[in-house]
Amino acid sequence: MGLCQIHPKPNNNFIFIIIDLPSGSQLIIKQEYYHLNNDIANRIKRELKIHSFLNSSSNLEFTSSLNLEILHVDLQNSILVYKCSNYMSLANYxxxxxFFPIAIAKLVGISLGTLHSxxxxxxxxxxxxxxxxxxKLRYQFPYPSHLLDKLNFEASxxxxxxxxxxxxxxxxxxxxxxxxxTELVANRQHYCLTHNNSQLDNILIPIHWEELLSQAEVHNEKSLRIINWxxxxxxxxxxxxxxxVASYLLLWLNSFIIHPxxxxxxxxxxxxxxxxxxxxxxxxxxRAYISIFPKxxxxxxxxxSQIIRFTGLALIYEIxxxxxxxxxxxxRCVCILQLAKRLLCRPEESFQSVFGITQLELVEQLKNI
Structure with a gap:
């Protein structure tokens, strides 16, 4: 019998461990941190409740398919254990x-579009x-106190x-x-269920994704998984x-050398x-996202334009x-902040820098979808 391999992953809110089993499957173990006052934010309870809701909703068949199977729950110690077979994170891939296959990007866009639609x-x-x-667990939009107009020193x-x-x-x-x-957060819309942490680390693709996508129409293939809900x-x-989009840009931003x-x-x-x-x-x-969710x-x-602005905000949250x-x-953080500032303050001018084409060109392309 082979040995297990353990891969701890950095996370600000959880002890997060991936265990490679001899069988080839993986276990994902999450335990929420306890603070000095022995209090927790009940993120594990929230995630379990969301998981149960999605699995029990017959009209959310695709959305529930994005979840991994839960093997074990220990609420007393704030632990969740997921089974993960033959998947890898998009970040690791x-x-x-x-290498950045267009088929994978389309699959991600279609999956997010289907989740939202x-x-x-x-x-x-x-x-x-x-x-x-x-x-006490009503959702609050992520808006750290140090991003407010007037700095609250104690909160910061x-x-x-x-x-x-x-x-x-x-x-x-x-x-x-x-x-x-301030304006972006104040004018946010509420249309659908959103994951709110859809970065490359949290998106899982099949190890043999080429074979799966060649066997079926991509929009019918429930092959992608998303973790950390x-x-x-x-x-x-x-x-x-x-x-x-910010997660993709960070692949570029973290890949060049910064030296005086x-x-x-x-x-x-x-x-x-x-x-x-x-x-x-x-x-x-x-494009794939809009093709599924044109409404x-x-x-x-x-x-x-809102995508560009939220990309800037997501970059600041990464910092x-x-x-x-x-x-x-x-x-490097200064460079990321400067880019985030441009995306937030001048989204129309920044559009081509992100997408490689102008916003007008993309709109014309979308008319033909």
């Missing part, structure tokens, strides 16, 4: 292969997502360790950025799209994951996540 304007789903779970100290102080100082200098974020809510679908002796333009040219390589995936994902363009005329892990606010 890209990192190992440095299947739950669109669902009263039952809306009521469930907005209910108070144990009196609580939310961020000392490495985050330079970020707060720089952020507070950009009045237009603070205004853009604890922040799921009744929310704005543009945020899910922005989150995944190297000019930024030269660093960009030396990126191991050039922006031009990931733009086709971002475009294919968005969103009628419901929200600014949907494409905050790093700082909460006691990583330094380095030159």
């Amino acid at each position: 890209y990192q190992k292969n440095n 299947e739950t669109f304007a669902s009263r039952n789903c809306c009521d469930f997502m907005n209910e108070v779970i144990e009196g 100290i609580r939310d961020l360790p000392p490495p985050g102080f330079p970020f707060m100082a720089l952020y507070q200098r950009f009045a237009n950025l603070r205004t853009a974020i 604890e922040n799921c809510s009744w929310g704005d679908p543009a945020f899910d799209l922005g989150k995944i 002796a190297i000019e930024l333009n030269q660093s960009l040219q030396l990126a191991t994951v050039p922006l031009e390589v990931i733009q086709p995936s971002i475009l294919a994902l968005t 969103i363009l009628e419901t929200n005329l600014n949907f494409l 905050i996540s790093k700082l909460q892990s006691f990583k330094s606010f380095d030159d």
Whole structure:
């Protein structure tokens, strides 16, 4: 009998471990951190409740198929154990292969589009997502206190360790950025069930994805899985799209060398994951999403611009996540913040930089879908 391999994964809210079993299957184990006052945020309870709701809703067949099978629950110790057979995270796939198949991007877009369209304007789903779970788990849009117009020093100290102080100082200098974020969050829409953490680490694809996608029409193939649903809510679908687009951009942003002796333009040219390589995936994902959920363009005329804005916000949340892990606010973080500022404050001008084509060109393409 072979040995198990254990892979701990960094996470700010959980002890997160993946165990490779000799059989080839995997176990995903999550345990929520206890704070110094022996209190927890009940994220595990929330995730379990969401999982149970989706599996018990006959009209959410596709959405429930995105979940992994739960093998074990220990609420007393805030533990969930999932079974994961023959899957790998999309982040791992890209990192190992440095290859970005359009078929995978389309599958992600179709899956997110089906998730949002299947739950669109669902009263039952809306009521469930907005209910108070144990009196204190009503969803709040992620809006850290240090992004507010007026800095609350005590709240900021609580939310961020000392490495985050330079970020707060720089952020507070950009009045237009603070205004853009405030307006974006205040004007968010609530149309459907949203995952709210749809980054590459949380999207699982079959190890043998080529074979599966060649056997069936991609839109009929329930082959993709999404993990970490604890922040799921009744929310704005543009945020899910922005989150995944930001995750693609981070592959590029984290792939070039930043050094005082190297000019930024030269660093960009030396990126191991050039922006031009990931733009086709971002475009294919968005086109596939709209092909499944075209109604969103009628419901929200600014949907494409909102994707760009939420991409900027997601990049800022990525910086905050790093700082909460006691990583330094380095030159790379400054570059990410500058890009986030551009996306949030000038979304129309930034569109081509993200998608590789103009917004008007994409709109014309979507008319032919």
